[in-house]
Amino acid sequence: MSGADRAGEPGVLRAVFDGLGTGIYATDAAGRLIAANPRAERMVGRPAARMLGHDMHDLLHRDADGERIPRENCRMLEVLADGRPREGGDEYLLRGDGTTLPVIWSAAPLELPGEPAGLVLAFHDFSVRRAAERQTAAYLQALEALTTRLTVVSEVSSVLISSLDIPRVLRKLGRMLVPDLADWTAVDVLTGQPDEVRRVAVHSAADPEAAGELEGPLPPLAESAGADLVRALRGAGTVSLDAADLAREPDTPLTAAHRWLFDRLGGHSAVVVPLHSRRRVFGAFTAARTGDSPPYTEDEVMMLADIGRRAGLAMDNARLFDQQRHVAETMQRQLLTPLPQVDHLQMAARYRPAQVAAEIGGDWYDAFLLEDGVTTMVIGDVAGHDLQAAAHMAEVRNMLRALAWDRREPPSVIMQRLDEAMTNTSDAPMATVVFARIEGREGGPWRLHWVNAGHPPPLLVEPGGGTRFLEAGHGPLLGMSATLNLGLRWPDAYEDLPPEATVVFYTDGLVESRTRPIDTGMELLCRHASALARHGLEEFCDELLERMDPRGDDVALLALRLPRYGEGAPGDRTPPPSRGEPAYSPADPSRSAPGAEAMDAEEVFTQAPHGVDRPPLP
Structure with missing residues:
Protein backbone atom coordinates (compact mmCIF):
# COMPACT_ATOMS: atom_id res chain seq x y z
CA MET A 1 0.00 0.00 0.00
CA SER A 2 1.35 3.40 -0.92
CA GLY A 3 2.03 6.23 1.51
CA ALA A 4 -0.83 8.20 0.00
CA ASP A 5 -3.24 5.33 0.65
CA ARG A 6 -2.16 5.15 4.31
CA ALA A 7 -2.39 8.88 5.04
CA GLY A 8 -5.93 8.64 6.30
CA GLU A 9 -5.44 5.63 8.55
CA PRO A 10 -6.24 6.31 12.21
CA GLY A 11 -2.95 4.83 13.31
CA VAL A 12 -0.93 7.15 11.10
CA LEU A 13 -2.86 10.21 12.24
CA ARG A 14 -2.42 9.17 15.85
CA ALA A 15 1.33 8.72 15.40
CA VAL A 16 1.59 12.18 13.87
CA PHE A 17 -0.49 13.68 16.72
CA ASP A 18 1.61 12.01 19.42
CA GLY A 19 4.99 12.70 17.76
CA LEU A 20 4.63 16.41 17.02
CA GLY A 21 7.16 18.70 18.72
CA THR A 22 4.37 21.22 19.17
CA GLY A 23 1.78 21.19 21.94
CA ILE A 24 -1.74 20.40 20.66
CA TYR A 25 -5.06 20.89 22.44
CA ALA A 26 -8.45 20.16 20.91
CA THR A 27 -11.79 21.34 22.29
CA ASP A 28 -15.46 20.81 21.51
CA ALA A 29 -17.79 23.64 20.54
CA ALA A 30 -18.14 24.66 24.19
CA GLY A 31 -14.39 25.00 24.69
CA ARG A 32 -13.97 21.81 26.75
CA LEU A 33 -10.77 19.83 26.19
CA ILE A 34 -11.26 16.62 24.24
CA ALA A 35 -7.64 15.83 23.33
CA ALA A 36 -4.04 16.71 24.26
CA ASN A 37 -0.87 15.33 22.76
CA PRO A 38 2.14 14.18 24.87
CA ARG A 39 4.12 17.31 24.01
CA ALA A 40 1.34 19.47 25.50
CA GLU A 41 1.30 17.33 28.64
CA ARG A 42 5.04 17.81 29.16
CA MET A 43 5.05 21.53 28.40
CA VAL A 44 2.23 22.35 30.80
CA GLY A 45 3.06 19.67 33.36
CA ARG A 46 -0.46 18.27 33.45
CA PRO A 47 -1.54 14.68 32.46
CA ALA A 48 -4.17 14.65 29.74
CA ALA A 49 -6.46 12.47 31.86
CA ARG A 50 -6.75 15.30 34.43
CA MET A 51 -7.50 17.95 31.81
CA LEU A 52 -9.99 16.27 29.47
CA GLY A 53 -13.53 17.52 29.99
CA HIS A 54 -12.39 20.79 31.62
CA ASP A 55 -12.87 24.18 30.05
CA MET A 56 -9.55 24.98 28.35
CA HIS A 57 -9.76 28.74 28.98
CA ASP A 58 -10.68 28.48 32.65
CA LEU A 59 -8.12 25.77 33.32
CA LEU A 60 -5.11 27.06 31.39
CA HIS A 61 -5.33 30.62 30.02
CA ARG A 62 -3.61 33.26 32.24
CA ASP A 63 -1.85 36.61 31.98
CA ALA A 64 1.87 37.16 32.66
CA ASP A 65 1.25 37.42 36.41
CA GLY A 66 -0.77 34.19 36.57
CA GLU A 67 -4.12 35.99 36.91
CA ARG A 68 -7.26 34.81 35.13
CA ILE A 69 -8.20 36.53 31.89
CA PRO A 70 -11.86 37.48 31.34
CA ARG A 71 -13.47 35.06 28.94
CA GLU A 72 -14.64 37.81 26.63
CA ASN A 73 -10.98 38.87 26.21
CA CYS A 74 -9.76 35.43 25.10
CA ARG A 75 -8.66 35.60 21.49
CA MET A 76 -8.39 31.79 21.29
CA LEU A 77 -12.12 31.33 21.95
CA GLU A 78 -12.96 33.82 19.19
CA VAL A 79 -12.32 30.94 16.77
CA LEU A 80 -15.40 29.18 18.19
CA ALA A 81 -17.51 32.28 17.64
CA ASP A 82 -16.74 33.06 13.98
CA GLY A 83 -14.80 30.06 12.67
CA ARG A 84 -11.81 32.20 11.60
CA PRO A 85 -8.23 31.10 12.47
CA ARG A 86 -6.26 33.19 14.99
CA GLU A 87 -2.63 33.38 16.12
CA GLY A 88 -0.71 35.30 18.78
CA GLY A 89 2.52 35.58 20.69
CA ASP A 90 1.79 37.26 24.00
CA GLU A 91 -0.18 34.62 25.90
CA TYR A 92 0.51 32.44 28.95
CA LEU A 93 -0.67 28.97 30.01
CA LEU A 94 -0.84 27.84 33.64
CA ARG A 95 1.48 24.97 34.49
CA GLY A 96 0.63 22.26 36.93
CA ASP A 97 3.11 23.71 39.46
CA GLY A 98 1.41 27.11 39.41
CA THR A 99 3.98 28.88 37.20
CA THR A 100 3.13 30.34 33.81
CA LEU A 101 4.45 29.31 30.42
CA PRO A 102 4.84 32.00 27.72
CA VAL A 103 3.67 30.62 24.37
CA ILE A 104 3.22 31.55 20.76
CA TRP A 105 0.11 29.92 19.39
CA SER A 106 -2.16 29.29 16.44
CA ALA A 107 -5.85 28.27 16.66
CA ALA A 108 -8.14 26.96 13.89
CA PRO A 109 -11.68 25.46 13.70
CA LEU A 110 -11.91 21.69 14.31
CA GLU A 111 -14.56 20.08 12.12
CA LEU A 112 -15.94 16.89 13.73
CA PRO A 113 -18.47 14.74 11.83
CA GLY A 114 -21.97 15.30 13.09
CA GLU A 115 -20.90 17.83 15.75
CA PRO A 116 -20.58 21.61 15.97
CA ALA A 117 -17.08 22.89 15.18
CA GLY A 118 -14.58 22.99 18.02
CA LEU A 119 -11.04 24.31 17.84
CA VAL A 120 -7.53 22.95 17.71
CA LEU A 121 -4.75 24.97 19.44
CA ALA A 122 -1.07 24.50 18.51
CA PHE A 123 1.49 26.23 20.76
CA HIS A 124 5.26 26.49 21.30
CA ASP A 125 7.23 27.16 24.46
CA PHE A 126 8.39 30.77 24.12
CA SER A 127 10.22 30.98 27.45
CA VAL A 128 13.70 30.54 25.95
CA ARG A 129 13.06 33.21 23.38
CA ARG A 130 11.42 35.42 25.97
CA ALA A 131 14.46 35.08 28.23
CA ALA A 132 16.69 35.88 25.25
CA GLU A 133 14.56 38.94 24.51
CA ARG A 134 14.80 40.07 28.11
CA GLN A 135 18.56 39.55 28.09
CA THR A 136 18.87 41.44 24.82
CA ALA A 137 16.72 44.23 26.22
CA ALA A 138 18.91 44.34 29.32
CA TYR A 139 22.03 44.49 27.15
CA LEU A 140 20.51 47.25 25.04
CA GLN A 141 19.48 49.16 28.16
CA ALA A 142 22.99 48.82 29.59
CA LEU A 143 24.48 49.85 26.25
CA GLU A 144 22.16 52.85 26.07
CA ALA A 145 23.12 53.86 29.61
CA LEU A 146 26.81 53.47 28.75
CA THR A 147 26.33 55.50 25.56
CA THR A 148 24.55 58.21 27.53
CA ARG A 149 27.38 58.34 30.06
CA LEU A 150 30.04 58.39 27.36
CA THR A 151 28.13 61.20 25.65
CA VAL A 152 28.07 63.17 28.90
CA VAL A 153 31.78 62.57 29.44
CA SER A 154 32.50 63.59 25.84
CA GLU A 155 30.46 66.78 26.19
CA VAL A 156 32.11 67.57 29.52
CA SER A 157 35.55 67.01 27.98
CA SER A 158 34.68 69.37 25.12
CA VAL A 159 33.65 72.05 27.61
CA GLN A 324 53.92 80.38 30.56
CA ARG A 325 51.91 83.33 29.28
CA HIS A 326 53.09 85.50 32.15
CA VAL A 327 56.74 84.62 31.50
CA ALA A 328 56.34 85.19 27.76
CA GLU A 329 54.50 88.47 28.26
CA THR A 330 57.18 89.71 30.64
CA MET A 331 59.89 88.83 28.15
CA GLN A 332 58.00 90.39 25.26
CA ARG A 333 57.51 93.65 27.17
CA GLN A 334 61.22 93.74 27.92
CA LEU A 335 61.94 93.37 24.21
CA LEU A 336 59.51 96.07 23.11
CA THR A 337 60.54 99.71 22.99
CA PRO A 338 59.28 102.67 25.04
CA LEU A 339 58.31 105.61 22.85
CA PRO A 340 60.22 108.89 22.96
CA GLN A 341 58.46 112.23 23.35
CA VAL A 342 59.66 114.73 20.79
CA ASP A 343 58.30 118.25 20.50
CA HIS A 344 54.59 118.14 19.72
CA LEU A 345 54.68 114.91 17.76
CA GLN A 346 52.41 112.25 19.27
CA MET A 347 53.19 108.56 19.06
CA ALA A 348 51.33 105.50 20.28
CA ALA A 349 52.02 101.79 19.94
CA ARG A 350 50.17 98.55 20.49
CA TYR A 351 51.27 94.94 20.50
CA ARG A 352 48.90 91.97 20.44
CA PRO A 353 50.52 88.51 20.61
CA ALA A 354 49.41 85.53 18.58
CA GLN A 355 46.66 83.44 20.15
CA VAL A 356 49.02 80.63 21.17
CA ALA A 357 50.59 79.61 24.44
CA ALA A 358 53.99 81.22 23.88
CA GLU A 359 52.53 84.71 23.26
CA ILE A 360 55.80 85.92 21.83
CA GLY A 361 56.96 86.43 18.28
CA GLY A 362 58.92 88.35 15.69
CA ASP A 363 56.77 91.47 15.20
CA TRP A 364 58.18 94.71 16.56
CA TYR A 365 57.95 98.48 16.43
CA ASP A 366 60.59 101.05 17.31
CA ALA A 367 60.99 104.81 17.55
CA PHE A 368 64.07 106.76 18.62
CA LEU A 369 66.00 109.98 18.06
CA LEU A 370 68.98 109.95 15.70
CA GLU A 371 72.18 111.87 16.32
CA ASP A 372 71.07 114.63 13.93
CA GLY A 373 67.90 115.21 15.98
CA VAL A 374 65.52 113.52 13.55
CA THR A 375 62.85 111.17 14.91
CA THR A 376 62.78 107.76 13.27
CA MET A 377 60.00 105.16 13.27
CA VAL A 378 60.30 101.46 12.49
CA ILE A 379 57.87 98.59 12.03
CA GLY A 380 59.13 95.10 11.29
CA ASP A 381 58.41 91.39 11.24
CA VAL A 382 60.95 88.57 11.50
CA ALA A 383 59.71 85.19 10.30
CA GLY A 384 58.39 82.92 13.06
CA HIS A 385 56.08 82.94 16.07
CA ASP A 386 58.16 81.62 18.92
CA LEU A 387 60.98 82.40 21.29
CA GLN A 388 63.57 82.05 18.54
CA ALA A 389 61.68 84.55 16.39
CA ALA A 390 61.65 87.01 19.30
CA ALA A 391 65.42 86.59 19.75
CA HIS A 392 66.00 87.22 16.05
CA MET A 393 63.68 90.21 16.21
CA ALA A 394 65.72 91.77 19.04
CA GLU A 395 68.91 91.09 17.08
CA VAL A 396 67.66 92.75 13.87
CA ARG A 397 66.16 95.68 15.79
CA ASN A 398 69.45 96.38 17.58
CA MET A 399 71.40 96.11 14.32
CA LEU A 400 69.12 98.70 12.73
CA ARG A 401 69.46 101.05 15.70
CA ALA A 402 73.24 100.82 15.62
CA LEU A 403 73.45 101.33 11.85
CA ALA A 404 71.03 104.27 11.82
CA TRP A 405 72.14 106.16 14.95
CA ASP A 406 75.13 108.18 13.79
CA ARG A 407 74.92 108.06 10.00
CA ARG A 408 73.34 110.89 8.04
CA GLU A 409 72.51 108.53 5.22
CA PRO A 410 69.23 107.99 3.41
CA PRO A 411 67.05 105.15 4.72
CA SER A 412 67.78 103.17 1.54
CA VAL A 413 71.51 103.01 2.40
CA ILE A 414 70.75 102.03 6.00
CA MET A 415 68.51 99.23 4.72
CA GLN A 416 71.24 97.90 2.41
CA ARG A 417 73.72 97.89 5.30
CA LEU A 418 71.19 96.05 7.47
CA ASP A 419 70.65 93.40 4.79
CA GLU A 420 74.41 92.79 4.57
CA ALA A 421 74.77 92.71 8.35
CA MET A 422 71.98 90.15 8.70
CA THR A 423 73.55 87.96 6.07
CA ASN A 424 77.10 88.07 7.41
CA THR A 425 76.78 88.42 11.18
CA SER A 426 73.42 86.85 12.08
CA ASP A 427 71.42 83.67 11.64
CA ALA A 428 68.17 85.64 11.58
CA PRO A 429 65.88 84.53 8.73
CA MET A 430 64.15 86.87 6.32
CA ALA A 431 62.45 89.95 7.72
CA THR A 432 60.25 92.80 6.51
CA VAL A 433 60.85 96.37 7.71
CA VAL A 434 59.64 99.92 7.15
CA PHE A 435 62.29 102.43 8.29
CA ALA A 436 61.15 106.06 8.26
CA ARG A 437 62.49 109.51 9.23
CA ILE A 438 60.15 112.33 10.32
CA GLU A 439 61.94 115.36 8.85
CA GLY A 440 61.15 119.05 9.25
CA ARG A 441 61.52 122.00 11.59
CA GLU A 442 59.62 122.44 14.79
CA GLY A 443 56.13 123.64 13.98
CA GLY A 444 56.27 122.12 10.50
CA PRO A 445 56.10 121.49 7.70
CA TRP A 446 56.96 117.79 8.00
CA ARG A 447 58.01 115.18 5.54
CA LEU A 448 58.13 111.41 5.77
CA HIS A 449 61.30 109.93 4.29
CA TRP A 450 61.19 106.14 4.27
CA VAL A 451 62.18 102.84 2.73
CA ASN A 452 60.12 99.66 2.67
CA ALA A 453 61.73 96.19 2.69
CA GLY A 454 58.85 93.93 1.69
CA HIS A 455 56.46 95.17 4.39
CA PRO A 456 52.79 96.25 4.10
CA PRO A 457 52.74 99.96 3.19
CA PRO A 458 52.13 102.64 5.85
CA LEU A 459 48.68 104.26 5.85
CA LEU A 460 48.31 108.03 5.74
CA VAL A 461 45.09 109.25 7.38
CA GLU A 462 44.29 112.88 6.68
CA PRO A 463 42.42 115.00 9.28
CA GLY A 464 39.24 114.99 7.20
CA GLY A 465 39.22 111.19 6.95
CA GLY A 466 40.87 110.68 3.58
CA THR A 467 43.18 107.66 3.50
CA ARG A 468 45.79 106.27 1.17
CA PHE A 469 48.59 103.75 1.40
CA LEU A 470 52.14 105.02 0.95
CA GLU A 471 53.21 102.42 -1.56
CA ALA A 472 56.40 104.05 -2.83
CA GLY A 473 59.87 103.08 -1.63
CA HIS A 474 59.12 99.37 -1.87
CA GLY A 475 62.06 96.97 -2.13
CA PRO A 476 62.92 93.30 -1.43
CA LEU A 477 62.74 91.52 1.92
CA LEU A 478 65.78 91.66 4.17
CA GLY A 479 68.05 88.65 4.20
CA MET A 480 67.46 87.75 0.56
CA SER A 481 69.48 90.09 -1.67
CA ALA A 482 72.91 89.68 -0.06
CA THR A 483 72.40 85.95 0.52
CA LEU A 484 71.60 85.30 -3.13
CA ASN A 485 73.99 87.95 -4.49
CA LEU A 486 71.11 89.57 -6.33
CA GLY A 487 72.43 93.11 -6.07
CA LEU A 488 68.98 94.45 -5.28
CA ARG A 489 68.46 97.99 -4.01
CA TRP A 490 65.90 99.77 -1.87
CA PRO A 491 64.54 103.08 -3.23
CA ASP A 492 63.92 106.08 -0.98
CA ALA A 493 60.45 107.58 -0.86
CA TYR A 494 59.16 110.97 0.30
CA GLU A 495 55.75 112.23 1.33
CA ASP A 496 54.75 115.69 2.61
CA LEU A 497 52.62 115.22 5.70
CA PRO A 498 49.69 117.58 6.30
CA PRO A 499 49.19 119.01 9.82
CA GLU A 500 47.08 116.85 12.18
CA ALA A 501 47.47 113.84 9.88
CA THR A 502 48.05 110.34 11.25
CA VAL A 503 50.53 107.83 9.85
CA VAL A 504 49.87 104.20 10.73
CA PHE A 505 52.61 101.58 10.63
CA TYR A 506 51.46 97.98 11.18
CA THR A 507 52.38 94.34 10.66
CA ASP A 508 50.46 91.96 8.42
CA GLY A 509 48.69 90.29 11.34
CA LEU A 510 46.42 93.35 11.51
CA VAL A 511 45.06 92.93 8.00
CA GLU A 512 45.52 89.26 7.12
CA SER A 513 44.25 86.01 8.66
CA ARG A 514 43.14 82.54 7.58
CA THR A 515 39.58 83.78 7.21
CA ARG A 516 40.37 87.17 5.67
CA PRO A 517 42.59 87.84 2.63
CA ILE A 518 45.00 90.74 2.91
CA ASP A 519 43.19 92.85 0.27
CA THR A 520 39.98 92.71 2.28
CA GLY A 521 41.89 93.49 5.46
CA MET A 522 43.53 96.56 3.93
CA GLU A 523 40.17 97.85 2.71
CA LEU A 524 38.80 97.46 6.24
CA LEU A 525 41.85 99.24 7.66
CA CYS A 526 41.20 102.25 5.42
CA ARG A 527 37.51 102.35 6.31
CA HIS A 528 38.02 102.11 10.08
CA ALA A 529 40.99 104.50 10.14
CA SER A 530 38.95 107.05 8.20
CA ALA A 531 36.09 106.82 10.70
CA LEU A 532 38.54 107.32 13.59
CA ALA A 533 40.55 110.17 12.05
CA ARG A 534 39.36 112.81 14.54
CA HIS A 535 39.71 110.64 17.63
CA GLY A 536 42.60 111.06 20.05
CA LEU A 537 45.60 108.97 19.11
CA GLU A 538 45.33 106.51 22.02
CA GLU A 539 41.64 105.98 21.36
CA PHE A 540 42.42 105.76 17.63
CA CYS A 541 44.77 102.81 18.25
CA ASP A 542 42.47 101.03 20.70
CA GLU A 543 39.41 101.35 18.51
CA LEU A 544 41.30 100.40 15.37
CA LEU A 545 42.44 97.14 16.98
CA GLU A 546 38.97 96.49 18.34
CA ARG A 547 37.30 96.99 14.97
CA MET A 548 39.90 95.08 12.95
CA ASP A 549 39.74 92.21 15.48
CA PRO A 550 42.94 90.49 14.29
CA ARG A 551 43.07 86.71 14.79
CA GLY A 552 45.86 84.15 14.81
CA ASP A 553 49.04 86.18 14.18
CA ASP A 554 51.11 88.70 16.12
CA VAL A 555 50.17 92.34 15.56
CA ALA A 556 52.38 95.38 16.09
CA LEU A 557 50.93 98.85 15.55
CA LEU A 558 52.76 102.18 15.62
CA ALA A 559 50.96 105.47 14.96
CA LEU A 560 52.20 109.04 14.53
CA ARG A 561 49.95 112.08 14.92
CA LEU A 562 51.23 115.47 13.72
CA PRO A 563 50.30 118.71 15.51
CA ARG A 564 48.65 121.76 13.98
CA TYR A 565 50.95 123.84 11.83
CA GLY A 566 53.08 126.16 13.97
CA GLU A 567 52.69 124.26 17.24
CA GLY A 568 56.10 123.73 18.78
CA ALA A 569 57.78 126.39 16.61
CA PRO A 570 60.23 128.78 18.36
CA GLY A 571 58.18 131.19 20.44
CA ASP A 572 55.08 128.99 20.52
CA ARG A 573 54.03 128.23 24.07
CA THR A 574 51.45 125.56 23.32
CA PRO A 575 52.32 122.71 25.69
CA PRO A 576 53.00 119.31 24.17
CA PRO A 577 49.85 117.14 24.37
CA SER A 578 51.43 114.56 26.70
CA ARG A 579 53.80 116.77 28.68
CA GLY A 580 54.83 115.03 31.86
CA GLU A 581 53.12 111.76 30.87
CA PRO A 582 55.05 109.20 28.88
CA ALA A 583 53.33 107.99 25.73
CA TYR A 584 51.61 104.66 26.23
CA SER A 585 53.35 101.62 24.80
CA PRO A 586 53.24 97.87 25.50
CA ALA A 587 56.87 97.97 26.69
CA ASP A 588 57.70 97.17 30.30
CA PRO A 589 57.06 100.33 32.38
CA SER A 590 60.47 100.01 34.03
CA ARG A 591 62.12 100.81 30.70
CA SER A 592 62.55 104.33 29.39
CA ALA A 593 62.95 105.72 25.91
CA PRO A 594 66.51 105.68 24.52
CA GLY A 595 68.50 108.70 25.63
CA ALA A 596 66.01 109.69 28.34
CA GLU A 597 67.10 107.39 31.18
CA ALA A 598 68.66 110.26 33.14
CA MET A 599 66.05 112.89 32.26
CA ASP A 600 62.84 113.67 34.05
CA ALA A 601 59.71 114.65 32.12
CA GLU A 602 60.68 118.33 31.97
CA GLU A 603 64.15 117.56 30.66
CA VAL A 604 62.82 115.36 27.92
CA PHE A 605 61.23 118.42 26.35
CA THR A 606 63.90 121.01 27.15
CA GLN A 607 67.07 119.03 26.47
CA ALA A 608 66.12 116.68 23.66
CA PRO A 609 67.40 117.66 20.19
CA HIS A 610 65.13 120.19 18.48
CA GLY A 611 64.24 121.06 14.95
CA VAL A 612 66.65 123.95 14.62
CA ASP A 613 69.45 121.42 14.47
CA ARG A 614 67.72 119.26 11.92
CA PRO A 615 68.36 119.44 8.21
CA PRO A 616 65.67 121.62 6.61
CA LEU A 617 63.40 120.31 3.92
CA PRO A 618 64.80 120.72 0.41
Missing part, protein backbone atom coordinates in the same frame (compact mmCIF):
# COMPACT_ATOMS: atom_id res chain seq x y z
CA LEU A 160 36.79 71.58 29.69
CA ILE A 161 39.11 72.13 26.72
CA SER A 162 37.03 74.90 25.13
CA SER A 163 38.34 77.76 27.23
CA LEU A 164 41.06 78.80 29.66
CA ASP A 165 38.53 80.82 31.67
CA ILE A 166 38.33 78.27 34.49
CA PRO A 167 35.52 79.87 36.59
CA ARG A 168 33.37 80.05 33.47
CA VAL A 169 34.19 76.44 32.56
CA LEU A 170 33.39 75.21 36.08
CA ARG A 171 30.03 76.99 36.05
CA LYS A 172 29.23 75.38 32.73
CA LEU A 173 30.34 71.99 34.05
CA GLY A 174 27.96 72.26 37.01
CA ARG A 175 25.05 73.04 34.68
CA MET A 176 25.85 70.12 32.38
CA LEU A 177 25.53 67.54 35.17
CA VAL A 178 21.95 68.65 35.95
CA PRO A 179 19.59 66.81 35.60
CA ASP A 180 21.20 63.70 34.07
CA LEU A 181 23.64 63.06 36.92
CA ALA A 182 22.46 65.37 39.68
CA ASP A 183 19.53 67.47 40.87
CA TRP A 184 21.99 70.16 41.95
CA THR A 185 25.74 70.74 41.87
CA ALA A 186 28.22 72.95 43.69
CA VAL A 187 31.85 73.68 42.82
CA ASP A 188 34.36 74.76 45.49
CA VAL A 189 37.94 75.73 44.62
CA LEU A 190 41.11 76.40 46.53
CA THR A 191 42.08 79.99 45.75
CA GLY A 192 45.83 79.51 46.10
CA GLN A 193 46.00 81.31 49.42
CA PRO A 194 46.66 79.04 52.45
CA ASP A 195 43.47 77.10 53.36
CA GLU A 196 41.27 79.60 51.48
CA VAL A 197 38.21 78.09 49.77
CA ARG A 198 35.64 79.74 47.52
CA ARG A 199 32.38 78.40 46.12
CA VAL A 200 32.43 79.52 42.49
CA ALA A 201 29.29 77.85 41.16
CA VAL A 202 26.03 76.37 42.43
CA HIS A 203 23.41 75.15 39.98
CA SER A 204 19.91 73.89 40.73
CA ALA A 205 17.21 73.66 38.11
CA ALA A 206 14.54 73.56 40.83
CA ASP A 207 15.73 76.63 42.78
CA PRO A 208 18.19 78.76 40.76
CA GLU A 209 17.71 81.82 42.99
CA ALA A 210 18.72 79.95 46.15
CA ALA A 211 21.63 78.38 44.27
CA GLY A 212 23.05 81.78 43.33
CA GLU A 213 22.88 82.98 46.95
CA LEU A 214 25.08 80.08 48.08
CA GLU A 215 28.13 81.16 46.05
CA GLY A 216 31.01 83.07 47.63
CA PRO A 217 33.85 82.65 50.15
CA LEU A 218 33.79 79.66 52.53
CA PRO A 219 35.30 79.00 55.97
CA PRO A 220 38.99 78.02 55.86
CA LEU A 221 40.04 74.47 55.15
CA ALA A 222 40.51 72.56 58.44
CA GLU A 223 42.56 69.47 59.17
CA SER A 224 39.67 67.27 60.26
CA ALA A 225 39.92 63.98 58.41
CA GLY A 226 36.29 63.09 59.10
CA ALA A 227 34.75 65.95 57.12
CA ASP A 228 33.62 64.81 53.67
CA LEU A 229 34.41 68.05 51.81
CA VAL A 230 37.72 68.41 53.66
CA ARG A 231 38.70 64.87 52.69
CA ALA A 232 38.01 65.59 49.03
CA LEU A 233 39.90 68.89 49.14
CA ARG A 234 42.84 67.17 50.84
CA GLY A 235 43.02 64.66 48.01
CA ALA A 236 41.64 61.64 49.89
CA GLY A 237 39.49 60.65 46.91
CA THR A 238 35.81 60.63 46.00
CA VAL A 239 33.42 60.62 48.97
CA SER A 240 29.88 59.18 48.76
CA LEU A 241 27.25 60.48 51.19
CA ASP A 242 23.93 58.90 52.18
CA ALA A 243 21.13 60.12 54.41
CA ALA A 244 22.91 58.92 57.57
CA ASP A 245 26.09 60.80 56.63
CA LEU A 246 24.13 63.97 55.97
CA ALA A 247 22.37 63.69 59.32
CA ARG A 248 25.62 63.77 61.31
CA GLU A 249 26.59 66.92 63.17
CA PRO A 250 29.18 68.98 61.20
CA ASP A 251 32.62 68.91 62.83
CA THR A 252 34.10 72.00 61.10
CA PRO A 253 32.76 75.35 59.88
CA LEU A 254 33.56 74.28 56.33
CA THR A 255 31.48 71.11 56.75
CA ALA A 256 28.65 73.20 58.18
CA ALA A 257 28.78 75.41 55.09
CA HIS A 258 28.66 72.25 52.97
CA ARG A 259 25.61 70.94 54.89
CA TRP A 260 23.90 74.28 54.33
CA LEU A 261 23.70 73.34 50.65
CA PHE A 262 21.53 70.36 51.56
CA ASP A 263 19.41 72.41 53.97
CA ARG A 264 18.62 74.92 51.21
CA LEU A 265 18.47 72.68 48.14
CA GLY A 266 17.54 69.29 49.68
CA GLY A 267 19.20 65.97 49.07
CA HIS A 268 19.28 62.39 50.34
CA SER A 269 22.55 61.32 48.72
CA ALA A 270 25.56 62.96 47.15
CA VAL A 271 29.04 62.45 45.77
CA VAL A 272 31.91 64.83 46.61
CA VAL A 273 34.56 64.62 43.90
CA PRO A 274 38.04 66.20 44.06
CA LEU A 275 39.17 68.28 41.08
CA HIS A 276 42.72 67.03 40.82
CA SER A 277 45.66 66.29 38.61
CA ARG A 278 48.70 64.20 39.47
CA ARG A 279 50.38 67.28 40.91
CA ARG A 280 47.72 68.87 43.07
CA VAL A 281 44.09 69.23 44.13
CA PHE A 282 42.36 72.37 42.85
CA GLY A 283 38.99 71.97 44.52
CA ALA A 284 35.96 69.68 44.63
CA PHE A 285 32.47 69.50 43.23
CA THR A 286 29.37 68.08 44.89
CA ALA A 287 26.66 66.30 42.88
CA ALA A 288 23.48 65.63 44.88
CA ARG A 289 20.13 63.92 44.36
CA THR A 290 16.85 64.91 45.93
CA GLY A 291 13.24 63.72 46.16
CA ASP A 292 12.46 60.53 44.24
CA SER A 293 15.80 60.40 42.40
CA PRO A 294 17.62 57.11 43.10
CA PRO A 295 20.89 57.03 45.08
CA TYR A 296 24.09 56.98 43.10
CA THR A 297 25.22 53.65 41.70
CA GLU A 298 28.82 52.53 41.79
CA ASP A 299 29.11 53.13 38.04
CA GLU A 300 27.82 56.70 38.42
CA VAL A 301 30.29 57.39 41.24
CA MET A 302 33.13 56.16 39.04
CA MET A 303 31.90 58.34 36.19
CA LEU A 304 31.75 61.45 38.40
CA ALA A 305 35.24 60.67 39.69
CA ASP A 306 36.49 60.53 36.10
CA ILE A 307 34.86 63.89 35.36
CA GLY A 308 36.61 65.34 38.42
CA ARG A 309 39.96 64.05 37.18
CA ARG A 310 39.36 65.52 33.74
CA ALA A 311 38.37 68.87 35.23
CA GLY A 312 41.50 68.84 37.42
CA LEU A 313 43.71 68.21 34.40
CA ALA A 314 42.03 71.10 32.57
CA MET A 315 42.65 73.37 35.56
CA ASP A 316 46.28 72.23 35.76
CA ASN A 317 46.77 72.94 32.05
CA ALA A 318 45.21 76.38 32.45
CA ARG A 319 47.51 77.12 35.39
CA LEU A 320 50.60 76.07 33.42
CA PHE A 321 49.41 78.07 30.41
CA ASP A 322 48.92 81.13 32.59
CA GLN A 323 52.42 80.78 34.03
